[in-house]
Amino acid sequence: MNFIKTVVAAGLVAASTSAFAADITGAGATFPFPVYSKWADAYKKETGNGLNYQSIGSGAGIKQIQAKTVTFGATDAPLKAEQLEKDGLLQWPMVMGAIVPVVNLDGIKPGELVLSGELLGDIYLGKITKWNDPAIVKLNSKLNLPATAITVVRRSDGSGTTFNFTDYLSKANAEWKAKVGQGTAVEWPTGVGAKGNEGVAGNVGQTKNSIGYVEYAYAKQNKLTYAAMTNKAGKTVQPTIASFQAAASNADWAKAPGYYVILTDQPGDASWPITAATFILMHKTPVDKAASAEAIKFFKWSFEKGGKMAEDLDYIPMPEPVVKLIEKTWSSDIKS
Numbered sequence: 001m002n003f004i005k006t007v008v009a010a011g012l013v014a015a016s017t018s019a020f021a022a023d024i025t026g027a028g029a030t031f032p033f034p035v036y037s038k039w040a041d042a043y044k045k046e047t048g049n050g051l052n053y054q055s056i057g058s059g060a061g062i063k064q065i066q067a068k069t070v071t072f073g074a075t076d077a078p079l080k081a082e083q084l085e086k087d088g089l090l091q092w093p094m095v096m097g098a099i100v101p102v103v104n105l106d107g108i109k110p111g112e113l114v115l116s117g118e119l120l121g122d123i124y125l126g127k128i129t130k131w132n133d134p135a136i137v138k139l140n141s142k143l144n145l146p147a148t149a150i151t152v153v154r155r156s157d158g159s160g161t162t163f164n165f166t167d168y169l170s171k172a173n174a175e176w177k178a179k180v181g182q183g184t185a186v187e188w189p190t191g192v193g194a195k196g197n198e199g200v201a202g203n204v205g206q207t208k209n210s211i212g213y214v215e216y217a218y219a220k221q222n223k224l225t226y227a228a229m230t231n232k233a234g235k236t237v238q239p240t241i242a243s244f245q246a247a248a249s250n251a252d253w254a255k256a257p258g259y260y261v262i263l264t265d266q267p268g269d270a271s272w273p274i275t276a277a278t279f280i281l282m283h284k285t286p287v288d289k290a291a292s293a294e295a296i297k298f299f300k301w302s303f304e305k306g307g308k309m310a311e312d313l314d315y316i317p318m319p320e321p322v323v324k325l326i327e328k329t330w331s332s333d334i335k336s
Contacts, residue, residue: 024294027054028061028074029160030196032095032278034217036074038309039302051298057196059158059184065089065281071291073281076160077184081257089281090333091258092326094299096316097215098244099165099274102201102224104210105131107144109225111238114139116230117172117265117273123150123211124169125176126190131209139230146209153203153212156193158184164276165213168264172273213274216244217313231273232265239272244316247275253322285335296330303327 026036033055040051054061058075065073066087074094084091101115119135122128128135132145155162163184170177180186194203197218204212205222216239219226228238237243247266253259263275280299286292303326307317318326 024049024291024298025052025054025070026061026072026074026295027056027064027070028281029058029076029278030055030198031058031076031097031099031161031215031276032074032315033197034215034221035095035097035306035310035313035315038313039298039306042306042309043298043301047301049294049298055196055198057155057157057184058160058163062158062281065283068283068287071282071286071288071295074278075281076276076278077163078260078262078277078279079258079281080260084258088284090284090329091260091279091281092329093253093259093261093277093318093322094280094302095310095318096244096248096263096275096277097217097314098239098247098272099161099168099213099276100216100219100239101227101229102204102212102214102219103227104204104206104208105146105225106208111226111228112140112143113225113227114230114236115227117168121169121173121176124152124154124189124191125173125179126152127175148209151207151210152191153194153200153207153210154188154191155185155195155200157195159196160184160276160278161197161213161215162186164262164264164274167262168274171265217315220314229273231269231271232267233269233271235269237270237272239314241311241314241316243270243272244275244314246270247272248277248316251277254325259326282334284333289335292334296334300327 036053044050058077061073062075064070132147167182170182194200197214200212201214201218201222204210228236231237246268247263250266251261265273303323310317
């Protein structure tokens with residue numbers, strides 16, 4: 001967990017030393033926390049303005065922006081247009097990334113284990129309980145899988161990562177859809193709860209024979225063993241920028257009210273099946289207009305100068321045409 005602790009420390013230092021730290025506040029999704037922290041650090045060095053972002057989960061971030069206790073909220077579970085209208089909120093995608101299954105299995109290297117959505121659903125339903133279950137072995141005949149119990153790790157907090165993960169399981173596993181369904185928080189049939197992507201990454205890293213799901217940056221930076229996946233086209237794909245981009249290329253942001261786009265289980269031979277966008281929420285009529293304007297400056301800077309930093313952490317920057325759409329949305333919908 002050294003990476004996450006370092007990022008938290010850097011983020012807090014950047015925030016505490018800024019004249020704007022008390023004004024520009026954000027809270028929510030843990031999924032984009034690594035890239036938001038990297039952007040905040042670079043923005044602080046370039047402009048002298050800091051950013052205080054609380055990585056507390058999408059559910060809590062939505063509640064904080066609804067309560068007007070932060071300048072912006074962040075969520076990987078986008079709000080639908082009617083909810084945005086009801087709350088007087090504006091929503092847009094900030095960056096895209098991917099969720100990966102991670103395991104702690106002796107002798108298994110990153111990308112060697114192959115899982116499907118059907119298998120993941122059955123594991124999280126508690127139907128598959130051993131690593132050498134015939135259904136897992138069938139996809140992994142060349143691996144020496146242990147006859148040990150699977151320790152299932154899942155989120156305990158309201159989570160956009162969980163929203164996208166359970167959305168995918170609902171598409172890939174009919175029994176999961178019928179019994180559990182999709183949401184930022186669900187009635188988990190089994191598993192040990194952990195808070196945030198940080199908590200799931202830490203738990204899997206410390207627990208032999210475990211499985212969890214995290215944003216890809218957390219898997220890489222914590223040196224966790226991620227699984228390959230079979231996608232909607234039936235092809236086995238590795239989690240890479242190319243496979244995330246292949247899935248993301250299906251998005252039609254211009255036609256989506258409130259930019260409401262879900263990127264799980266996309267078509268295409270090369271598509272990673274659990275790709276997701278993460279979103280920013282702001283009030284159309286801000287409580288603090290100066291703080292709102294400063295936050296927009298940060299987001300504009302991030303779009304213009306943060307692309308390479310995002311890619312270095314294996315996130316996908318928003319395409320230029322989408323950024324132009326978002327900037328038009330800012331100018332037309334936020335009252336300054």
